[in-house]
Amino acid sequence: MDRILGLQKIFSKEYQDSSLTDLLLSLKNLFSDKNCMNNSSKESFDLDIINRNYFEEVKQVESLPNVTVYFGKTLTELKFVIIDDDGVREHEINLKYKGVQKYVITSVNLPHSPYQDKVFNSINEILHIFRDHVNSLSNYFRELERIDQFCSVVEPLNPTFKDDYRKIFLDNRTWLHVTVTPDGTATNIHLIGQSEFWHDKLQSGLLSWDHDKDIVDNIMIIFDLPNVLSAVHEGNPSKYVSSEEDKQMCGICLCNELPDNPGVPQPLCQNTACGVFFHRSCLYEWLVACTGGRPPTFGVATGSCPTCFHPIACSEKED
Amino acid sequence: MSPSERRLQKELMSLMKEPPPGVTVDGDQASQNLTLWTVHMEGVPGTLYEGEKFVLQFKFTNKYPFDSPEVTFVGNNIPVHPHVYSNGHICLSILTDDWSPALSVQSVCLSIVSMLSSCKEKKRPSDNSFYVKTCNKNPKKTKWWYHDDSV
Numbered sequence: 001m002d003r004i005l006g007l008q009k010i011f012s013k014e015y016q017d018s019s020l021t022d023l024l025l026s027l028k029n030l031f032s033d034k035n036c037m038n039n040s041s042k043e044s045f046d047l048d049i050i051n052r053n054y055f056e057e058v059k060q061v062e063s064l065p066n067v068t069v070y071f072g073k074t075l076t077e078l079k080f081v082i083i084d085d086d087g088v089r090e091h092e093i094n095l096k097y098k099g100v101q102k103y104v105i106t107s108v109n110l111p112h113s114p115y116q117d118k119v120f121n122s123i124n125e126i127l128h129i130f131r132d133h134v135n136s137l138s139n140y141f142r143e144l145e146r147i148d149q150f151c152s153v154v155e156p157l158n159p160t161f162k163d164d165y166r167k168i169f170l171d172n173r174t175w176l177h178v179t180v181t182p183d184g185t186a187t188n189i190h191l192i193g194q195s196e197f198w199h200d201k202l203q204s205g206l207l208s209w210d211h212d213k214d215i216v217d218n219i220m221i222i223f224d225l226p227n228v229l230s231a232v233h234e235g236n237p238s239k240y241v242s243s244e245e246d247k248q249m250c251g252i253c254l255c256n257e258l259p260d261n262p263g264v265p266q267p268l269c270q271n272t273a274c275g276v277f278f279h280r281s282c283l284y285e286w287l288v289a290c291t292g293g294r295p296p297t298f299g300v301a302t303g304s305c306p307t308c309f310h311p312i313a314c315s316e317k318e319d
Numbered sequence: 320m321s322p323s324e325r326r327l328q329k330e331l332m333s334l335m336k337e338p339p340p341g342v343t344v345d346g347d348q349a350s351q352n353l354t355l356w357t358v359h360m361e362g363v364p365g366t367l368y369e370g371e372k373f374v375l376q377f378k379f380t381n382k383y384p385f386d387s388p389e390v391t392f393v394g395n396n397i398p399v400h401p402h403v404y405s406n407g408h409i410c411l412s413i414l415t416d417d418w419s420p421a422l423s424v425q426s427v428c429l430s431i432v433s434m435l436s437s438c439k440e441k442k443r444p445s446d447n448s449f450y451v452k453t454c455n456k457n458p459k460k461t462k463w464w465y466h467d468d469s470v
Binding site for chain 2: 251253258276306307
């Protein structure tokens with residue numbers, strides 16, 4: 001009962017204007033109060049875990065620049081988000097407090113993390129190592145960022161730094177797979193899909209790979225995409241990126257996937273020069289809307305392509 | 320998030336990242352209310368509107384992009400142009416009859432920039448005073464008679 005009153009007091013007073021660490025300390029004091037102690041082993045276990053030094057350490061880390069601290073589901077789980085020396089990227093590290101001066105890294109949003117599941121003495125030590133690790137990967141990050149910026153990446157679906165490979169769109173039946181090593185060089189470069197045209201280009205291109213240039217530039221040169229390359233150098237990727245992306249995303253909803261529809265965008269316009277993709281449901285909805293919302297006879301809506309205005313017909317369901 | 324919100328979100332991001340020259344979108348306002356955008360537009364150098372600043376307002380319904388946005392000039396500087404009424408309404412076919420979901424805020428902005436830029440003489444539409452007195456507040460309710468394509 002006392003404890004409930006104590007809790008109410010803490011939350012009404014301190015929760016509003018004190019930091020999280022202060023709040024936790026007051027909670028800890030409340031629970032370690034002699035009167036409240038009973039023989040429940042579970043509680044004494046909790047009290048051991050929430051140790052003052054632990055909070056002091058957390059507090060200290062919290063005051064560092066470029067680090068943000070989050071608590072997980074329990075107070076013994078911590079997440080740190082640090083900003084790397086380039087000043088733009090955020091990296092997460094999760095760790096668990098296992099007892100006095102015992103910390104374990106549970107997960108990191110990076111590949112090649114050699115420190116996983118090792119026991120450390122202090123949070124500072126972990127952060128130090130993690131920061132060094134992140135900074136050693138700066139070429140890796142830069143290469144991936146440039147690939148994501150200038151190429152049409154189809155896999156992973158939402159690429160992150162945790163994924164060290166990219167599957168890049170070349171044409172409707174051919175993709176390029178590239179893996180990036182921790183020091184930022186390309187490896188495991190191969191084509192997915194059968195295409196002699198791209199295959200020949202890749203074979204001869206790999207021989208003249210220029211290690212002074214970044215991966216994107218090399219890919220552009222290998223696949224002989226001078227326009228793309230110049231767009232990259234002028235810092236104006238919009239044309240290339242949008243034209244490649246437009247091809248795969250629906251020209252109406254501008255998305256790839258629809259939340260309530262398994263359909264993927266397809267080139268539905270009968271004009272072969274048009275080539276814009278649409279979700280069948282989006283195009284159908286538009287053609288029906290053009291005719292004043294009346295459902296069409298035989299379930300086939302007609303009208304003109306939203307992009308090229310070529311006459312077009314579209315059925316509600318897949319033929 | 321509804322399909323229309325998803326699309327508006329995407330358009331907003333790309334417009335903020337790579338705006339056409341002379342065009343800026345008020346991203347804070349638009350991200351708070353995705354159905355109402357304010358776009359600032361500068362007169363293109365070398366045209367009659369050089370040095371002038373205009374404000375466009377975009378209103379979207381939840382049917383966007385199947386339904387065209389309602390686009391008007393707002394603020395105290397409405398461009399003097401044969402297709403722009405003094406209440407900010409714009410006579411531009413892609414905003415009503417010729418709207419297509421393949422168009423976007425960006426392409427509408429570009430059309431308006433090019434409409435202004437190709438103007439030879441600054442004047443109001445000939446039916447300006449009558450129209451402004453009698454029109455509906457929503458320009459999309461107007462049955463437009465498109466003047467010509469040259470300006």
